[in-house]
Amino acid sequence: xxxxxxxxxxxxxxxxxxxxxxxxxxxxxxxxxxxxxxxxxxxxxxxxxxxxxxxxxxxxxxxxxxxxxxxxxxxxxxxxxxxxxxxxxxxxxxxxxxxxxxxxxxxxxxxxxxxxxxxxxxxxxxxxxxxxxxxxxxxxxxxxxxxxxxxxxxxxxxxxxxxxxxxxxxxxxxxxxxxxxxxxxxxxxxxxxxxxxxxxxxxxxxxxxxxxxxxxxxxxxxxxxxxxxxxxxxxxxxxxxxxxxxxxxxxxxxxxxxxxxxxxxxxxxxxxxxxxxxxxxxxxxxxxxxxxxxxxxxxxxxxxxxxxxx
Numbered sequence: 001x002x003x004x005x006x007x008x009x010x011x012x013x014x015x016x017x018x019x020x021x022x023x024x025x026x027x028x029x030x031x032x033x034x035x036x037x038x039x040x041x042x043x044x045x046x047x048x049x050x051x052x053x054x055x056x057x058x059x060x061x062x063x064x065x066x067x068x069x070x071x072x073x074x075x076x077x078x079x080x081x082x083x084x085x086x087x088x089x090x091x092x093x094x095x096x097x098x099x100x101x102x103x104x105x106x107x108x109x110x111x112x113x114x115x116x117x118x119x120x121x122x123x124x125x126x127x128x129x130x131x132x133x134x135x136x137x138x139x140x141x142x143x144x145x146x147x148x149x150x151x152x153x154x155x156x157x158x159x160x161x162x163x164x165x166x167x168x169x170x171x172x173x174x175x176x177x178x179x180x181x182x183x184x185x186x187x188x189x190x191x192x193x194x195x196x197x198x199x200x201x202x203x204x205x206x207x208x209x210x211x212x213x214x215x216x217x218x219x220x221x222x223x224x225x226x227x228x229x230x231x232x233x234x235x236x237x238x239x240x241x242x243x244x245x246x247x248x249x250x251x252x253x254x255x256x257x258x259x260x261x262x263x264x265x266x267x268x269x270x271x272x273x274x275x276x277x278x279x280x281x282x283x284x285x286x287x288x289x290x291x292x293x294x295x296x297x298x299x300x301x302x303x304x305x306x307x308x309x310x
Contacts (some may be wrong), residue, residue, distance in 0.1 A: 141172035153202035
């Protein structure tokens with residue numbers, strides 16, 4: 001009797017699973033069609049740094065050539081603008097920095113299958129006088145230690161990505177910063193951040209990309225520490241939820257999302273415009289631990305084997 005009950009329960013669970021998969025597949029198929037035609041456009045919202053550098057345009061061109069889909073850029077710029085585009089059902093795919101905004105989009109049901117696919121590098125920037133003597137270092141935590149030891153001015157900027165990275169570096173250096181040298185001003189705007197640091201002969205942390213592409217006033221300031229694998233900030237990709245947005249092109253979005261994580265694109269990231277900027281990538285691929293099936297190719301010999309990238 002017990003065996004029969006167990007068998008009946010298992011059969012019921014398998015039937016429920018099969019029907020759930022079938023129902024989801026039907027929704028996906030329906031989302032790909034409009035007026036009886038398969039949708040060939042994939043509408044996207046892309047963080048400004050990717051379009052500013054031309055990286056996204058190159059990736060989209062490769063995807064279109066390989067699949068026949070057409071990628072339509074609906075929104076680009078800061079994260080709140082992109083999040084709004086997804087919430088309003090205007091895009092099929094979104095890619096931007098990870099954080100509370102992206103987590104909320106998934107938690108609230110607007111997006112699904114959130115996955116990291118690339119990183120950008122944050123750097124330590126400071127005055128040419130370099131009072132802590134950190135210029136040329138590649139270990140952010142070690143540089144933070146020297147800044148604290150010499151009590152050189154440091155700006156604790158309130159932008160979430162920068163602050164999270166600074167907290168990480170202070171933890172790694174086993175230092176709780178305090179004192180007159182540790183400058184904390186919640187009122188500094190992104191535009192005035194480096195102006196404030198320059199006026200106080202102070203160090204700070206900022207994204208390498210806006211410095212390289214002169215999207216922020218860096219006069220009187222220089223990159224001191226860069227290419228530390230511990231100072232990377234991930235970008236995620238997600239698809240619009242077809243349960244919430246039945247007309248979304250889910251198959252196209254999923255194909256593009258998978259393409260971003262493909263070996264082809266991960267290798268492309270290591271080369272994209274790197275030669276222009278000292279051989280250091282603008283966008284980093286995922287760590288090789290995420291791709292155990294791929295060959296162990298050393299593209300960044302300056303990093304040790306445990307942190308080397310794909």
